Each structure stands twice: as structure tokens, then as C-alpha cells.
Amino acid sequence: MNVDLQHLAPHFQFRGPIMAAIPYGSGHINDTYKVTVEQGGQPVNYIVQRVNHKVFTKTAELMRNIQRVTEHIRRKLEAIPGSDPSRETLTLIPTTDNNCFYQDKDGNFWRTYIFIEKARTYDTVSSTEQARQAARAFGTFQGMLMDLPGGPLFETIPDFHHTPQRFKRLQDAIKTDSKNRAAKAAAEISFALKRGDSVATVVDGLAAGTLPWRVTHNDTKINNVMLNDDDGRGICVIDLDTVMPGSILYDFGDQVRTTTATAAEDEQDLSKVQFRLDMFEALIRGYLETAGSFLNDEEIRLLPFSGRLITFEIGIRFLTDYLEGDVYFKTHRPDHNLDRCRTQFEMVRQMEEKAEAMEKLLASCLKNR
Ligand code: ADP
Ligand code: GN1
Ligand code: MG
Secondary structure (H helix, E strand, C coil), X not given: CXXXXXXXXXXXXXXXXXXXXXXXXXXXXXXXXXXXXXXXXXXXXXEEEEECCCCCCCHHXXXXXXXXXXXXXHHHXXXXXXXXXXXXXXXXXXECCCCCCEECCCCCEEEEEECCCCEECCCCCCCHHHHHHHHHHHHHHHHHCXXXXXXXXXXXXXXXXXXXXXXXXXXXXXXXXXXXXXXXXXHHHHHHHCCCCCCCHHHHHHHHCCCCCXXXXXXXXXXXXXXXXCCCCEEEECCCCCCEEECXXXXXXXXXXXXXXXXXXXXXXXXXXXXXXXXXXXXXXHHXXXXXXXXXXXXXXXXXXXXXXXXXXXXHHHHHHHHHCCCCCCCCCCCHHHHHHHHHHHHHHHHHHCHHHHHHHHHHHHHCC
């Protein structure tokens, strides 16, 4: 499925002609392509992305965040013997006028990264070791950004993880029901409206100061970390558009959401959607290995809860988008957002059932540290 991206060739420092460009990955927001360039007779791959500027309206600020974060990590990696900065953090390829993105005549924003070879992302994991490695990588990423100089990062999507605001927006969408879809989603609406009580736990903690603001990733789904083909190590955290101030609980929680599930986010057969406690244990272990030294007691206490919270948050975002007419997330079939909402709520339901078991696992991991 070759795509014509020739118009980008003169604008990035590709050092050769574009030979091929194919759509890549399974993201819901940006358009990602694997682009092959010929350099001195050899094929060299890049990741080229069109940033969704309806979702990310301040592209220059967003790209500045990514530059700051990747440069900081690169400097840290350079000081670690044996590390490979070109594979362990994203590397932006500059434009021919030395910018980090290019805006075309239609107003689209494009950026290019070095393609990290011999590593890959997974939409669902198949082993607890993969879960542990992913969690280790996100913990390392957060740890490296604790001393990011230059003041707070720009907030690329304001109140991105303000779950109470997300809940309020759902309530509004239900009331308005602009596409007459509420009847079809009656069961999901009822499920959601019963769970308004605990949506403020993390934002309240941040406001009260019991939870610290940190530099967080905010979109830590399992396919946003690359695992090394050779040894399975979590080597590079990618998809940095939402790196900004936040709580690590949303970052850990989104790993729980996407790593403990046995089925894809849009699986239509809910009997295939199972929460795996062994994956949760692997995540806790991996995360404490790299983040345990900087987390405070309240953050640690809320780790099991965080999975439920963000799974509910993403579920209500899918439901809201369904009710509003699929205006935010890319959809590929009718009712796609409703299907996604259903898997998320099924995961919430199972995590509620397993809440005590998750607490016990955390306690035992802490004891054996
Ligand atoms: P999206 O916003 O569409 O999720 P991502 O930045 O996550 O965009 O990229 C989509 C997919 O492309 C990833 O899941 C990963 O498989 C692949 N990918 C992204 N960046 C790189 C890279 N630098 N090297 C190799 N593969 C990458
Ligand atoms: C979107 O871009 P992508 O697919 O990595 C979304 C996340 C959701 C995720 C659900 C900017 O992430 O918040 O958790 O879909 N990103 C944005 O799969 O809204
Ligand atoms: Mg992604």
C-alpha cells in the first residue's frame, strides 16, 4: 500500500530519494508512515508522521517539548557506557532549513524520526516478561525526566487526564444526544453513570499536594514502547506528543489497561476480554524496579486503583466520541467507538472484582523488594 509522500522529499534531510512509503502502526490520532530512502545505494528507513493538528493545535510548542525531552534523555544516555542513544530515544531528522517539523501548503505538519530497527511494538503482550520490560522502560523514562531543565513542559492538550471533566463531558453528550445514539448505548451509559464517585481521586491528590506533579508520558499504552528483538528489553519509549506535567498514576494505569487485557481494544467478542492478574504482577515488579526509588507512598498505594481509573476514563472518552458522532478517534467501522468502550468497561468490571487481589499482590511485591 504505497503512499505518495514525494512532496516531503525536498524538505527533510533525507540524503537520498524516497523509494517507498507505507502506512504504519495502529494509532488513533496521527498518520504514521514507514518511509524508505535510498542512501548511497542502500535502503534506509524513517518514521514520518503527519501530526493531527485538530487534536494538537499548538504544533510548534508540542515539537519543542519533544526536542527538549529527547535531547535531555540523549545526554543522559551518552553518559551511560554501552547505551545506544539512537535506539534508546527518538531522534528527530531536521528539515532542510533546520527546523524539527515541516508545514506543507495545505497546513499539514510533518515530522521525521530515525527508524529504530530490530525492535518492535506490540498491541497485546504474550508474556509476563514483556509486561515487566515495558513497565521498566516507562519507569526509566520518567526517572530520566525528573531533572528536565528549563521549566515545565507545554501542556499540549489541556486537562488531558482530568477525569472529572471527561465525566462531565460525557454527561453533556448524553443530555444532548446529537446523533440519537444514546438508546443504542443505554447499557454503557448506565454503567458509566454509576461510577462518578472516584473519578476525582488523582486530580484531588494533585491539587492537595499528596500526589506530586511530574513529567509524565500520558499515553503509555503498550504499543508506545519498543521492545528489542534480540533480548526483549524495553528499549525506547515513543509517541511523545502528550509528554507534559501529570501524575505517574495515569502512566502506570494505562499500562495496566493495555497490558493486562487478553484482547484488542476493539474486540467485539467480550468473552475474549480477560484481565490477567499475572500481567499486573509483572507490571508492578518491573515498574518498582525502575521507579520504586522516586515514587512516594501515596503514589505506590494508588497503583492498583490507577488501572481502573484510566480504563474507565478511556472508556468514557470512547463513549463520548460515539455519542458525539466519532469526531475525535479514527474509526474504521460503524460503532467502532462503542465496541472500544465495551472492552474498556468489561476490563473495569473485572478490575473491580480483582481489586483486593491486586492490593495483595502490591503488598507482597513491596515486602519482597
Ligand atoms: P501514533 O500516534 O499513530 O500511535 P506512534 O508514534 O505511536 O504514533 O507510531 C505508530 C507506530 O509506529 C508505533 O506503534 C511503532 O510501531 C512505530 N514507530 C513509531 N516510531 C518509531 C521509530 N522511531 N522506529 C520504529 N518504529 C516506530
Ligand atoms: C489515542 O494516538 P494513540 O492511538 O497512541 C489517545 C490516547 C488514548 C488511546 C486509546 C492524543 O492514542 O489518549 O489512550 O488513543 N491519544 C490522544 O487507544 O487522545
Ligand atoms: Mg502510538
